[in-house]
Amino acid sequence: MSDDTENHGIPAPEGASDVIETEYSVGQDNIETQIGPFGLDIHNPVFMISGLAIVVFVFYTLALPEQAGSVFSWLFDTVTKSFDWFFLSAANIFVLFCLLLIVTPVGSVRLGGAEARPDYGYIGWFAMLFAAGMGIGLMFYGVSEPLTHFGTSLGGVTVGENGVRTDWAPLGGAEGDVIAAERLGFAATIFHWGLHPWAIYAVVALALALFSYNKGLPLTIRSAFYPILGERVWGWWGHVIDVLAVFATLFGLATSLGFGATQANAGLNELFGVPIGSTTQVLLISGITAIALVSVLRGLDGGVKVLSEINMGLAFLLLLFVLLVGPTLATLTGFVDYLGAYLQHLPALSNPVGREDLNFEQGWTSFYWAWWISWSPFVGMFIARVSRGRTVREFIVCVLLIPSLVCILWMSVFGGVAVDQVVSDGYTAAQDAPLELKLFKMLAELPLAGITSIIGIVLVIVFFVTSSDSGSLVIDTITAGGKVDAPVPQRVFWCIFEGAVAIVLLLSAGGLASLQSMVISTGLPFTIVLLVMCVAIWRGLMAERRS
Amino acid sequence: MFRHIMAPVDLAHAGRIEAALKTTGELARHYGARVTYVAVHGSEPGSVAHTPEEFASKLGAFAAAEAERHGIETAAHDVVSHDPAVDLDDKLLAAADEIGADLIAMASHVPGLADHLWPSNGGKIARHAKVSTFIIRGL
Numbered sequence: 001m002s003d004d005t006e007n008h009g010i011p012a013p014e015g016a017s018d019v020i021e022t023e024y025s026v027g028q029d030n031i032e033t034q035i036g037p038f039g040l041d042i043h044n045p046v047f048m049i050s051g052l053a054i055v056v057f058v059f060y061t062l063a064l065p066e067q068a069g070s071v072f073s074w075l076f077d078t079v080t081k082s083f084d085w086f087f088l089s090a091a092n093i094f095v096l097f098c099l100l101l102i103v104t105p106v107g108s109v110r111l112g113g114a115e116a117r118p119d120y121g122y123i124g125w126f127a128m129l130f131a132a133g134m135g136i137g138l139m140f141y142g143v144s145e146p147l148t149h150f151g152t153s154l155g156g157v158t159v160g161e162n163g164v165r166t167d168w169a170p171l172g173g174a175e176g177d178v179i180a181a182e183r184l185g186f187a188a189t190i191f192h193w194g195l196h197p198w199a200i201y202a203v204v205a206l207a208l209a210l211f212s213y214n215k216g217l218p219l220t221i222r223s224a225f226y227p228i229l230g231e232r233v234w235g236w237w238g239h240v241i242d243v244l245a246v247f248a249t250l251f252g253l254a255t256s257l258g259f260g261a262t263q264a265n266a267g268l269n270e271l272f273g274v275p276i277g278s279t280t281q282v283l284l285i286s287g288i289t290a291i292a293l294v295s296v297l298r299g300l301d302g303g304v305k306v307l308s309e310i311n312m313g314l315a316f317l318l319l320l321f322v323l324l325v326g327p328t329l330a331t332l333t334g335f336v337d338y339l340g341a342y343l344q345h346l347p348a349l350s351n352p353v354g355r356e357d358l359n360f361e362q363g364w365t366s367f368y369w370a371w372w373i374s375w376s377p378f379v380g381m382f383i384a385r386v387s388r389g390r391t392v393r394e395f396i397v398c399v400l401l402i403p404s405l406v407c408i409l410w411m412s413v414f415g416g417v418a419v420d421q422v423v424s425d426g427y428t429a430a431q432d433a434p435l436e437l438k439l440f441k442m443l444a445e446l447p448l449a450g451i452t453s454i455i456g457i458v459l460v461i462v463f464f465v466t467s468s469d470s471g472s473l474v475i476d477t478i479t480a481g482g483k484v485d486a487p488v489p490q491r492v493f494w495c496i497f498e499g500a501v502a503i504v505l506l507l508s509a510g511g512l513a514s515l516q517s518m519v520i521s522t523g524l525p526f527t528i529v530l531l532v533m534c535v536a537i538w539r540g541l542m543a544e545r546r547s
Numbered sequence: 548m549f550r551h552i553m554a555p556v557d558l559a560h561a562g563r564i565e566a567a568l569k570t571t572g573e574l575a576r577h578y579g580a581r582v583t584y585v586a587v588h589g590s591e592p593g594s595v596a597h598t599p600e601e602f603a604s605k606l607g608a609f610a611a612a613e614a615e616r617h618g619i620e621t622a623a624h625d626v627v628s629h630d631p632a633v634d635l636d637d638k639l640l641a642a643a644d645e646i647g648a649d650l651i652a653m654a655s656h657v658p659g660l661a662d663h664l665w666p667s668n669g670g671k672i673a674r675h676a677k678v679s680t681f682i683i684r685g686l
Contacts, residue, residue, distance in 0.1 A: 300629045
């Protein structure tokens with residue numbers, strides 16, 4: 001017993017894996033009932049409160065659009081501008097914490113106990129965590145972000161009358177110096193898509209996997225708080241944490257589905273002349289939701305995994321194609337060069353205090369960190385679900401280092417070709433195009449543009465389908481108190497609900513934007529949640545057997 | 548006539564399938580058949596067990612208790628699934644092949660309108676199993 005008190009209630013290791021002794025059993029607060037023909041198995045407070053709160057927020061946004069818009073944008077501005085130092089410092093801590101786990105002996109702890117074997121092979125596992133993590137973002141920002149940062153860096157520093165910088169260049173910019181602007185632009189892009197976001201996901205995923213597979217607690221966000229809150233975690237503290245996670249996940253998915261539909265519509269208009277309008281966008285959301293429903297009904301292995309593998313294959317082919325038909329050698333040297341530039345600028349870019357490039361630091365970095373963190377309950381939970389049987393070291397290498405490298409390669413190839421089109425050929429169509437068209441404008445300059453653009457659209461749609469499907473899976477697990485075998489109609493409900501919220505917000509003026517600001521604002525409370533998770537992970541790992 | 552009966556069970560709701568368990572026990576005694584209790588579960592902690600190992604040992608204990616109760620020979624076979632809610636039927640069908648059962652005896656509810664849209668587990672097993680299937684309506 002002395003070990004128990006010394007270790008905050010976590011028993012010392014005796015067997016292959018030691019579960020935490022708690023009076024709570026998974027599903028004890030659940031209600032099992034029959035509504036019409038469908039069986040339900042839901043965690044009552046979490047399911048009801050999150051469902052009702054979502055409806056209330058949607059109605060509020062619809063009923064008082066202007067008020068909601070100003071409230072949420074004020075909240076968003078306050079969060080990203082006043083707490084920029086907090087987001088930057090916390091994200092640095094997450095990266096250092098993950099790197100520390102790789103090199104310390106706790107890295108050999110196996111998720112699921114010493115005897116556990118991985119649930120998935122490397123390819124399926126990697127495809128799933130990548131598709132959930134950022135697949136869709138890479139499609140939209142792979143071309144756009146390097147171009148933007150390259151442009152602002154080249155423009156250099158401009159100072160307003162009050163002595164505050166008005167430019168959006170990262171750090172000190174690189175006025176007039178094309179090579180230096182390219183390096184700085186790519187370093188800034190890679191900074192936002194490399195180690196930091198993946199460390200955020202890794203912390204959440206590792207906390208959930210550890211406390212679920214090794215400690216026997218339900219697979220839900222609150223379990224990671226057991227070492228801190230003890231038995232209170234099963235009460236209102238836990239309900240609040242889980243509701244917040246459901247809330248961020250559903251609104252995050254619904255708003256990005258809404259925006260995604262607008263973007264896909266623009267792409268289809270450009271390529272095939274499909275009319276732009278709410279009818280097309282509603283049809284797109286309905287179509288994506290319908291395909292996601294088929295995937296939901298096929299389950300994790302038959303649905304999400306298959307789609308993720310198809311997408312990874314297609315994305316790889318597109319990457320290879322752009323690499324080969326573009327300036328191959330320059331792109332490959334660029335990859336190495338940009339990686340070096342990233343490491344060189346990393347200390348300055350991640351510095352949380354005393355920054356002069358406030359527009360860049362608050363408008364880009366702080367925004368991105370809040371954004372990744374508000375997605376982390378969803379992505380982290382999904383990664384945890386598919387990562388049983390890996391050692392902590394293997395987990396961090398595969399969730400932090402490899403995805404970071406892949407993102408760097410992706411950005412170097414897509415962004416590199418786009419920047420080269422501007423610098424070498426003077427082709428500025430991609431640079432001038434709106435966000436949703438940049439990828440297609442870049443592809444238009446390469447051979448076989450018709451085929452590659454269609455692949456691009458398919459990738460965008462399938463990435464949305466996998467998000468919608470895996471999001472439904474995650475929300476259902478949280479609202480079922482951590483049960484993974486709750487009746488499938490519940491997952492169907494969340495999938496349709498998410499599509500419906502997206503459609504309602506799409507049809508209201510400004511609804512999507514204002515709710516997206518609110519979602520990103522949830523990044524602030526979740527940053528605190530993530531910091532607590534680091535402490536919990538460390539305590540939990542110290543009490544595990546190392547193999 | 549039957550030598551090996553597969554009895555799919557849901558340990559979280561063992562009380563609800565009593566009619567099926569009793570019938571299975573009687574069938575086994577009548578034919579002198581062996582019963583293998585099969586359960587499909589995820590590797591995540593659930594209401595029955597914290598770990599897959601604990602689940603397997605609970606299923607083993609359940610099978611032993613049924614052997615005692617009905618005076619029959621029993622075994623336990625647990626199947627770990629990545630997504631038990633969706634994969635249940637396919638895993639059960641595969642388990643029937645794997646253990647070489649010649650009869651499946653399982654509980655199911657009385658079909659209603661919803662079964663046209665969402666077939667019951669028992670319904671799907673009966674439709675696809677290669678061996679005889681005995682559905683015991685108890686719910």
